[in-house]
Amino acid sequence: VKALPVDIGTPPKPLLTEISRRTQNPRLTTLLQPDNKEQLAEYLEGRQIHDVLTEFDDARFRPQEFIALLRKLAPRLYSISSSLKAHPDEVHLTVGIVRYKTHGMARKGVCSTFLADRVGETGTVPVFIQPSHGFKPPTEGATPMIMVGSGTGIAPFRAFLEEREATEAPGPNWLFFGDQHAESDFLYLEQLESWREKGLITRLDTAFSRDQPEKIYVQDRMREHAEELWKWLEDGSHFYVCGDAKRMAKDVDKALHEIIETAGGKSPEDAADYVNQLKKAKRYQRDVY
Ligand code: FAD
Numbered sequence: 325v326k327a328l329p330v331d332i333g334t335p336p337k338p339l340l341t342e343i344s345r346r347t348q349n350p351r352l353t354t355l356l357q358p359d360n361k362e363q364l365a366e367y368l369e370g371r372q373i374h375d376v377l378t379e380f381d382d383a384r385f386r387p388q389e390f391i392a393l394l395r396k397l398a399p400r401l402y403s404i405s406s407s408l409k410a411h412p413d414e415v416h417l418t419v420g421i422v423r424y425k426t427h428g429m430a431r432k433g434v435c436s437t438f439l440a441d442r443v444g445e446t447g448t449v450p451v452f453i454q455p456s457h458g459f460k461p462p463t464e465g466a467t468p469m470i471m472v473g474s475g476t477g478i479a480p481f482r483a484f485l486e487e488r489e490a491t492e493a494p495g496p497n498w499l500f501f502g503d504q505h506a507e508s509d510f511l512y513l514e515q516l517e518s519w520r521e522k523g524l525i526t527r528l529d530t531a532f533s534r535d536q537p538e539k540i541y542v543q544d545r546m547r548e549h550a551e552e553l554w555k556w557l558e559d560g561s562h563f564y565v566c567g568d569a570k571r572m573a574k575d576v577d578k579a580l581h582e583i584i585e586t587a588g589g590k591s592p593e594d595a596a597d598y599v600n601q602l603k604k605a606k607r608y609q610r611d612v613y
Pocket of ligand 1: 333370400401402403404418419420421422423424425426432433434435436437476477479611612613
């Protein structure tokens, strides 16, 4: 029998229902009422299967029964952060290790800590390639690129830049990179600095949000250079965003609209139209998660 990995993180509904049925615990039974979806979500926040089993510890399962109530372990996606032209036999990933604490317990991200702590140098990992639709450097090597990345969102841009270096693409490249602290989070610092010295990176603007009393983000750096950024867009630049979907992508989108309004002298409606045109022309691409 082939072992299928299962997810022992977030408790699935069938498992909760079964725990409730077996324990008749009034608290859990109430949480599972159709009207209490919000309360259930609040309860589950930061809790894993282990926490629920510890709390409702009179639930008893036979191993097979228990496993059958779990979800299959979902694959994790990672951007490829290298170009095959620069590393013909390799694929590089840029993985942020997920570690946090909830309800008094240290937690580990399944895949990121597997890669960081457990697989070792000789272990193997099952992988598949999912092609990205449209999130790639411009076909024309002379087309300018503006790249905005936060944290591991730098990954595809390192690949883009390696590709442009390997193909000697003459187009200018502008990278905005943001994270919390320059000291610990400036990914690929040496490679980026060397590309800047060589002229492959035309502009490198960084925003380390926690290195000064006031928070500075990539979108603030964009606004500081609104005129220049507008000029690049008018010169046909592609605009890429990668990284945090919750805040960064929205804030960057907002800043882009504002820059088109202020530096491009457009009304909010015309700026929105300009952004839509960029999207239609596949010049505005996002890969956010
Ligand atoms: P999991 O076991 O999945 O745990 C993550 C979960 O833990 C979160 O969903 C959240 O529920 C919970 N959690 C995390 N932090 C906290 C906290 N502080 N408090 C409470 N709960 C918390 N990741 C990269 O590192 N590099 C990439 O290049 C990359 N590219 C991606 C591209 C795409 C298109 C997508 C969709 C995702 C990408 N990711 C990337 C994210 C990656 O797929 C994984 O989600 C990430 O590595 C975490 O997986 P994990 O198994 O380590 O953590």
